[in-house]
Amino acid sequence: MSSSIRTLSPGLLWQFFDTICSIPHPSGHEAALRQWITDWAQTQGLTVIQDTIGNLIIRKSATAGMESRKGVILQAHMDMVPQANADVEHDFTKDPIQPYIDGDWVRARGTTLGADNGIGLAACLAILADNKVQHGPLEVLLTVDEESGMTGAFGLAPGLLQGEILLNTDSEQDGDVYMGCAGGVDANITLHYQAEEVPASHQAMRLSITGLRGGHSGINIHQNRASANKLLAELLVETEKLEQVRLSEVSGGTLRNAIAREAAALFTLPSSSLDALTQLVERLQLAYQEEYKGVDDFICLELKPAGLPTRIMSIDLQRRLSAALLACPHGVMAMSRHMDGVVQSSTNLGVIDTKAEHIYVQCLIRSLSDAGRDKVAATTAAVFRLAGADCQFAGAYPGWQPDPDSAIMQLLLQSHQQLFGVVPEVKVIHAGLECGLFKAIYPHWDMVSFGPTIQGAHSPAERVHIDAVARFWQLLVSVLKLIPETKL
Secondary structure, eight states: OOOGGGGSSSHHHHHHHHHHHHSOOBTTOOHHHHHHHHHHHHHTTOEEEEOTTSOEEEEEOOOTTOTTBOOEEEEEESOBOOOBOTTOOOOTTTSOOOEEEETTEEEESSBOOOHHHHHHHHHHHHHHHOTTSOOSSEEEEEESOTTTTOHHHHHOOTTSOOOSEEEEOOOOOTTEEEEEEOEEEEEEEEEEOOEEOOOTTOEEEEEEEEOOOOEETTTSGGGTOOOHHHHHHHHHHHHTTSTTOEEEEEEEOSOTTEEOOOEEEEEEEOGGGHHHHHHHHHHHHHHHHHHTTTTSTTOEEEEEEEOOOSOEEOHHHHHHHHHHHHHSOOEEEEEOSSSTTOEEEEEEEEEEEEOSSEEEEEEEEEESSHHHHHHHHHHHHHHHHHTTOEEEEEEEEOOBOOOTTOHHHHHHHHHHHHHHSSOOEEEEESSOOTHHHHHHHOTTOEEEEOOOOEESTTSTTOEEEHHHHHHHHHHHHHHHHHOOBOOO
């Protein structure tokens, strides 16, 4: 069943995006979408290669008379971030995204839209489908698992791709062009669960923190949005001042690369301490609403009766955990000394979860430099190791260092000015584009990243600006037509 977004322009792009929305494709579950793309491309007579990691490479011959142009790789990732509002039941592995037009924007009903990077993916497919678009030798590279680990970029083999220029479609601001990005690393932390029996006189109460905006842990990290996990940490420390309030479970956030929108804790306590806990929750809600006024206006702390758990944390563990979460670095750690307004290093306390044998915490650390990344990682490890936790790092990836002599950058700037009358801003994005990994594998590639305006990525507030998509398409088509010939 088609949706109203199919009526938007450029038609081919929006039709492909609507189809992409109809096929579930969260990170790690791209197989169905990959198969659809493969089947479609083969019906078009295009050459399709699937590599050992699951990436797709689709080749299209040059437009007649443009065979001598430099080869171009159009690139997007196939996966999306799965986030839904608390009152929405949505299985991202089975249920389609439901896009709809909201004024000048396209949104999804209660979930992430997947415009990151579904619009870029749709543009790549539309270029392959539209024989009116003029271009030289063309390859489309579609990677897997970008959002949760950059698995596709890590696994890309040298020698598979023939082009010289890479156009990355994973940026999210119309009028900006990106020539660099942050690298990153995951911090995976575990604390052994030391259990005690629940006192016979105790009752259980569940605290929930909801209503936060969340957002992309790179793009939105400098905007001082509230993190549900950090609010929870503050509250946990405050409960230590109350008599016999004991902690059984904690949870918060679902993705390392999304600012946590919700968090929860399960307490047990004697009835004599209930009023004090209730007053604490009410006091902190008022404090948070004042602190984040104009940034997060709908913060809600709620305390409700719950079923009595079978265990509680030892006092020692409860105190170590509360202290470590409070001390855990979160937010902007340093600003660039060389580029005004650009975040140099940041970290996101993304996930907290209580398992059978341990409490699990995950942070995503980003930096424009490996040294900056490693410095924040060392601080994070020190905090949790002082609390008796194990801290391991995984999935480190490099940043993409700016190239001021980039020929494709100059071509894109000129094309943008000719089309729209303004020269776009050249920026470095504090997010983990795959370009840094590509550059390590294909060092000769000349690369640039651009895309339409997408707001609220990695949250159910995600939306994409309709007119910006049209301009993105115009620019992409124009650049492909102007790619120069290969020097012999």
